[in-house]
Amino acid sequence: MNDVYENNNSFVEKDSFMAKEITFYRLDDNASGFQDTLSAIVNYLTQLPRMVLDGSIKFPKEPSDIARKVFADPIVSDFLIRSSRLAVFSKELAKSFRGDLDALAVIKQLKFFYNLPTVAVLQQFAKLVARTDNVEATKKWNSIIEKIAACGLGSMTVRVLLQEIEGPQCYLDNAEYLEEADPHAVYPTSIYRTCEGYVLAKPDASVIESTMSLSLTTTIKIVSGVLNPANHELRNIYQALGRCVAVVDDKVEKLYGNALQAYFDRYNIELCKLVFSGNEANKDVSTVENILVSLKRKRVSRNEPVLVIGGGVISDVAGFATALYHRNTPYVMLCTSIVSGIDAGPSPRTCCDGFGFKNLYGAYHPPVLTLTDRSFFRTLHHGWLRHGIAEIIKMAAVKDESLFNLLEKGSSDLVWTKFGTEMEDFNGDHTEFGKLCDLIIGKALESYVISEYGNLWETHQCRPHAFGHTWSPGYELPAGMLHGHAVSTGMGFGAYLSFCEGWTTRAELDRILTLLSDLELSLWHPIMQDVQRIYSSQEKMIEKRGGNLAAPVPKGIGKCGYINHLPYELLVIRLQEYLKICQGYPRGGLGVEAHCRDVGLEDPTEGSVNQALPEVLNGFENGYRDDTTDNDDVLVSNGHAELHKGYEKDFQPGEKRKELSYSEWIEAVQKKRTKNIPSHVAFEKAEDTPNPPVFKPNELCHPGVEDYAINMTQVPSLDIQKIALATEDQEMFTPCMVGQLEAQFLKMMAQLANAKRVLDVGTFTGMSAMAFAEGLPSDGEVVTIEFDPKIASVADQLFRSSSQCHKLTLKVGDAVSVMNELNSSDEKFDIVFLDASKDQYTSYYKIALDMLTPSGFIMADNSLCALLYDEDDSRRQALHDFNQMIKNDKRVEQLVVPFREGVSIIRPKKYL
Numbered sequence: 002m003n004d005v006y007e008n009n010n011s012f013v014e015k016d017s018f019m020a021k022e023i024t025f026y027r028l029d030d031n032a033s034g035f036q037d038t039l040s041a042i043v044n045y046l047t048q049l050p051r052m053v054l055d056g057s058i059k060f061p062k063e064p065s066d067i068a069r070k071v072f073a074d075p076i077v078s079d080f081l082i083r084s085s086r087l088a089v090f091s092k093e094l095a096k097s098f099r100g101d102l103d104a105l106a107v108i109k110q111l112k113f114f115y116n117l118p119t120v121a122v123l124q125q126f127a128k129l130v131a132r133t134d135n136v137e138a139t140k141k142w143n144s145i146i147e148k149i150a151a152c153g154l155g156s157m158t159v160r161v162l163l164q165e166i167e168g169p170q171c172y173l174d175n176a177e178y179l180e181e182a183d184p185h186a187v188y189p190t191s192i193y194r195t196c197e198g199y200v201l202a203k204p205d206a207s208v209i210e211s212t213m214s215l216s217l218t219t220t221i222k223i224v225s226g227v228l229n230p231a232n233h234e235l236r237n238i239y240q241a242l243g244r245c246v247a248v249v250d251d252k253v254e255k256l257y258g259n260a261l262q263a264y265f266d267r268y269n270i271e272l273c274k275l276v277f278s279g280n281e282a283n284k285d286v287s288t289v290e291n292i293l294v295s296l297k298r299k300r301v302s303r304n305e306p307v308l309v310i311g312g313g314v315i316s317d318v319a320g321f322a323t324a325l326y327h328r329n330t331p332y333v334m335l336c337t338s339i340v341s342g343i344d345a346g347p348s349p350r351t352c353c354d355g356f357g358f359k360n361l362y363g364a365y366h367p368p369v370l371t372l373t374d375r376s377f378f379r380t381l382h383h384g385w386l387r388h389g390i391a392e393i394i395k396m397a398a399v400k401d402e403s404l405f406n407l408l409e410k411g412s413s414d415l416v417w418t419k420f421g422t423e424m425e426d427f428n429g430d431h432t433e434f435g436k437l438c439d440l441i442i443g444k445a446l447e448s449y450v451i452s453e454y455g456n457l458w459e460t461h462q463c464r465p466h467a468f469g470h471t472w473s474p475g476y477e478l479p480a481g482m483l484h485g486h487a488v489s490t491g492m493g494f495g496a497y498l499s500f501c502e503g504w505t506t507r508a509e510l511d512r513i514l515t516l517l518s519d520l521e522l523s524l525w526h527p528i529m530q531d532v533q534r535i536y537s538s539q540e541k542m543i544e545k546r547g548g549n550l551a552a553p554v555p556k557g558i559g560k561c562g563y564i565n566h567l568p569y570e571l572l573v574i575r576l577q578e579y580l581k582i583c584q585g586y587p588r589g590g591l592g593v594e595a596h597c598r599d600v601g602l603e604d605p606t607e608g609s610v611n612q613a614l615p616e617v618l619n620g621f622e623n624g625y626r627d628d629t630t631d632n633d634d635v636l637v638s639n640g641h642a643e644l645h646k647g648y649e650k651d652f653q654p655g656e657k658r659k660e661l662s663y664s665e666w667i668e669a670v671q672k673k674r675t676k677n678i679p680s681h682v683a684f685e686k687a688e689d690t691p692n693p694p695v696f697k698p699n700e701l702c703h704p705g706v707e708d709y710a711i712n713m714t715q716v717p718s719l720d721i722q723k724i725a726l727a728t729e730d731q732e733m734f735t736p737c738m739v740g741q742l743e744a745q746f747l748k749m750m751a752q753l754a755n756a757k758r759v760l761d762v763g764t765f766t767g768m769s770a771m772a773f774a775e776g777l778p779s780d781g782e783v784v785t786i787e788f789d790p791k792i793a794s795v796a797d798q799l800f801r802s803s804s805q806c807h808k809l810t811l812k813v814g815d816a817v818s819v820m821n822e823l824n825s826s827d828e829k830f831d832i833v834f835l836d837a838s839k840d841q842y843t844s845y846y847k848i849a850l851d852m853l854t855p856s857g858f859i860m861a862d863n864s865l866c867a868l869l870y871d872e873d874d875s876r877r878q879a880l881h882d883f884n885q886m887i888k889n890d891k892r893v894e895q896l897v898v899p900f901r902e903g904v905s906i907i908r909p910k911k912y913l
């Protein structure tokens with residue numbers, strides 16, 4: 002048996018033992034021959050208006066006659082028919098157009114001419130004419146387009162038009178041929194995607210082996226003034242459709258909504274704006290659902306490109322919604338920020354966060370057209386620019402050294418001039434700087450595409466583009482960080498790991514850290530002390546990356562290598578080493594305006610992170626949110642870890658930025674920077690809230706602040722030092738001591754208040770009592786109460802051997818009982834210091850109010866632990882309730898001092 006079937010979709014059986022081969026499409030791959038056809042049509046289209054003008058041909062006036070004349074011409078029909086048979090997404094065809102990308106984009110559209118609105122085909126003709134620089138002919142074609150668009154013909158598909166005008170038979174014959182040869186060209190679902198398949202089947206069809214592929218087409222363009230009606234980019238897409246459904250970022254709508262409306266009004270295109278929040282806090286699946294519902298309400302069809310306008314968040318969520326809508330709907334991305342303009346915008350990875358997991362849901366769905374227009378950057382907050390530039394540094398560091406050099410050249414001027422859009426205070430050459438900005442954006446996009454478009458579905462994990470994104474997803478949301486700052490910390494750490502591998506020299510590492518630091522990005526964030534969290538993120542990343550860490554890091558500058566093994570113990574050491582290095586950079590490696598809330602954006606830790614997880618997710622199987630709050634594993638900078646060999650000696654952090662006088666600095670930098678910082682004055686009493694806000698990490702101040710303050714504060718007395726040493730020796734929980742700074746504070750408060758008697762509720766090993774005693778006159782007294790007899794005996798010994806023993810009275814027992822006893826004996830105190838059980842503060846407070854001398858006051862220690870204790874620790878809520886009770890108590894005036902873990906000072910009003 003040797004049957005051979007030529008038909009489409011049929012088995013071609015070569016012999017009975019060989020597998021049958023199933024073929025699908027018959028495309029014309031004679032790409033080079035096509036160039037002649039193209040020259041002929043360009044010539045015709047360019048000459049046509051001239052011939053009309055000089056009278057050599059008679060051109061009709063009625064739009065339908067114009068259409069008939071154009072489509073019936075054999076040069077036009079030959080060109081369109083040949084275009085429809087081409088494999089327009091093939092490499093071969095693309096290669097033959099290497100010298101003419103504009104024509105390639107036209108041919109990719111015209112393959113589908115039967116289903117394009119008539120005006121869209123004419124626009125493609127106009128584009129071919131515009132390539133010739135023949136201004137007159139281009140103008141004429143644009144006026145033909147306007148005429149046809151204004152009558153009903155414009156939105157009619159060419160297929161229908163040809164029926165209406167009784168077009169030549171060749172179009173019908175070709176359509177019939179295409180039904181078998183390439184149905185994409187005649188009945189496409191989308192003009193932006195085609196698929197192929199190759200199938201072999203055993204003769205009895207018991208085994209079938211197949212491969213399938215999908216080809217997508219997309220265009221990325223850097224444009225200028227896209228909302229200026231003279232710019233035809235958006236008109237060319239939406240005029241033919243008669244309307245534009247646009248998902249618009251809310252901030253962009255406020256700033257550019259009118260210009261957007263005016264643009265579409267100018268071309269008589271209906272604009273349906275769907276405005277959504279572009280905040281990270283709203284990058285949730287519910288936003289995606291709302292977009293889906295809005296698209297459905299507007300009856301968006303599955304081949305109608307939705308226009309998405311905004312930054313990274315809106316491109317992710319709206320792109321994801323279009324991926325889901327009708328399983329797949331095209332979208333055009335108009336990028337208004339750096340993050341979207343060079344990264345999230347053209348990205349195939351659309352997504353949203355869910356239940357606090359960063360990018361939990363997603364789909365691979367690139368836009369069909371990305372437009373990056375730098376003029377939008379003028380209205381970006383400086384902090385947003387800074388975090389956007391982080392994504393450019395990422396590409397430069399692992400993909401393109403020349404881009405890295407350009408970034409070093411532009412440095413912080415890129416931020417302060419808002420990428421060359423706010424040049425009033427810029428002293429250099431404006432044109433040159435503008436060119437530099439364009440080149441940086443172009444090269445960033447090019448590096449992006451080189452890294453990503455060959456691996457669209459992330460089918461392998463050699464992804465330079467993921468540099469900086471291995472550890473940071475574990476802490477970006479919990480820390481409330483801006484994405485770029487989180488990535489920046491990951492880049493700095495990754496670059497250090499590369500140095501440790503011997504892949505990057507010290508000088509190169511310094512260049513990377515210096516560039517990040519000069520742009521005021523974060524090299525470090527306090528949340529990175531939580532090694533467990535970072536390790537957990539790493540483990541999740543290994544899962545996500547198919548069993549490999551494959552962490553991209555620079556190999557030198559402009560090349561990429563992958564770290565695949567980083568055990569926990571080594572991670573601890575490397576993080577310690579890295580922290581030390583960061584401390585040698587300006588601001589100790591911390592970023593400027595590193596958090597969403599610092600730049601006026603909603604804090605994501607107050608949004609999606611707090612949503613309750615469904616039962617099924619309680620094990621945190623799939624994402625990066627990590628509930629690790631156990632302080633035992635927190636990495637602290639104790640200086641014990643050894644630096645990577647050879648590092649400490651030679652490392653020279655980069656040069657500092659050029660010096661400015663104080664007034665120059667205020668003028669040039671600080672005024673702009675602080676423009677959006679609030680006044681820090683409340684104008685009315687805060688509303689009560691059921692719970693304290695989520696607040697991580699576990700300390701109030703940036704690391705280093707307390708160390709510095711301690712260094713600048715008087716060294717404590719020998720008695721205080723002894724208490725500290727004894728507490729450590731006996732392995733008691735040292736954080737229960739008030740510590741040096743607070744001890745000095747308590748002593749000074751006693752002195753300033755001329756106190757004689759202090760009640761210290763909660764002795765622990767006696768540091769607070771000792772400090773107060775030191776602040777009292779020789780006849781003063783501190784009565785201190787400790788519940789635990791074992792701890793009390795340690796304190797007792799320390800008191801007895803101290804210089805203040807005559808002032809110290811220790812009482813062992815339950816604080817409420819002892820206080821009641823003292824109160825019933827009418828004992829009075831100038832200061833009552835509350836520092837025992839945090840969930841008893843309200844009871845202590847009520848008794849203490851009764852025990853004060855006329856000028857006495859209460860101090861409550863640890864009051865800001867309402868922010869710092871673990872979420873499931875009941876003391877957190879108890880302290881919040883206590884703080885609010887004090888705030889609402891009309892009898893007292895109060896101040897919460899954000900010092901150590903918070904000290905509230907509470908003073909009865911009647912004595913003021």
Ligand SMILES: NC(=O)c1ccc[n+]([C@@H]2O[C@H](COP(=O)([O-])OP(=O)(O)OC[C@H]3O[C@@H](n4cnc5c(N)ncnc54)[C@H](O)[C@@H]3O)[C@@H](O)[C@H]2O)c1
Pocket residue numbers: 250251252253256278279280281284311312313314315317337338339340341344345348349350351352377378379380381382385386389392484602
């Ligand atoms: N899909 C990807 O491949 C990819 C890549 C990088 C980043 N991202 C995502 O991007 C997000 C970060 O982007 P983003 O939106 O927070 O940052 P952004 O810099 O794009 O925007 C910051 C803020 O600026 C607003 N904005 C945008 N354009 C503006 C303009 N011209 N004028 C004034 N305000 C403007 C936005 O509403 C947003 O609140 C993260 O969620 C990150 O995961 C995704």
